Amino acid sequence: MRQHVNPLSHFFQLEKDLPEIPELFENIDLPIHLDIGCGRGHFLLEMAASNSQWNFLGLEIRESLVVGAEKDRVKLGLNNVSFLFCNANVSLKNWLRNFGKNKVKRVSIQFPDPWFKQRHRKRRVLTPSFLFLLAANLDTGSELFIQSDVQSIMSEMTSLIDLSKYFNSKFPDSKLSTISNPFPILTEREKYVKSKGLMVYRQLYYRNNNDIK
Numbered sequence: 001m002r003q004h005v006n007p008l009s010h011f012f013q014l015e016k017d018l019p020e021i022p023e024l025f026e027n028i029d030l031p032i033h034l035d036i037g038c039g040r041g042h043f044l045l046e047m048a049a050s051n052s053q054w055n056f057l058g059l060e061i062r063e064s065l066v067v068g069a070e071k072d073r074v075k076l077g078l079n080n081v082s083f084l085f086c087n088a089n090v091s092l093k094n095w096l097r098n099f100g101k102n103k104v105k106r107v108s109i110q111f112p113d114p115w116f117k118q119r120h121r122k123r124r125v126l127t128p129s130f131l132f133l134l135a136a137n138l139d140t141g142s143e144l145f146i147q148s149d150v151q152s153i154m155s156e157m158t159s160l161i162d163l164s165k166y167f168n169s170k171f172p173d174s175k176l177s178t179i180s181n182p183f184p185i186l187t188e189r190e191k192y193v194k195s196k197g198l199m200v201y202r203q204l205y206y207r208n209n210n211d212i213k
């Protein structure tokens, strides 16, 4: 049983300085795929191994998972993926403003919230301000991919994204449960959910050209 942390605790509300792009990747000219709440990093490690034309950056609030993912990265000799320990809701803002604009071309938020009870709602990753931050730092056409096995969380995320008017769905007419994964690699949670025969809800968006207001 993995221990969760409380992202609202004082420690996790302190902003961390995240490294600049040249410290993260060998080829700094490649587009970046940002995975928020990357867990143990298996998804990104496999994506990086099979996609040399992208850089991959995983953010994770549980330090031990980041340490493990970094060890694997070194073992595999991958220079187009990095893992950072931080509370994405707190520490991504400055990094995106300083380095990420026009660089991050894809964001994924996959099975984001281990705390899906209503009373833990304030801990959610995709808050209005976090979505606004992404919208403000993604170019037109950049992608936002979300998936979850918890229907209520998925419908909160899709309602928020639709209300924002900054993203359009690539599959506006499909039921969320019928949209297939655009990536060939399953995340750790996705493998578990699949092994239990549970439903996965997904949506793929692209940043439209609505100006930030």
Ligand SMILES: C[S@@+](CC[C@H](N)C(=O)[O-])C[C@H]1O[C@@H](n2cnc3c(N)ncnc32)[C@H](O)[C@@H]1O
Pocket: 005, 007, 036, 037, 038, 039, 040, 059, 060, 061, 062, 065, 086, 087, 088, 089, 110, 111, 112, 113, 114, 125, 187, 188, 189, 190
């Ligand atoms: C249910 S797990 C899913 C992990 C992975 N995405 C997957 O699909 O296997 C959710 C992950 O998000 C991380 N997480 C939750 N809130 C976060 C935050 N504010 N910043 C960074 N990571 C966060 C958790 O620690 C956890 O590892």
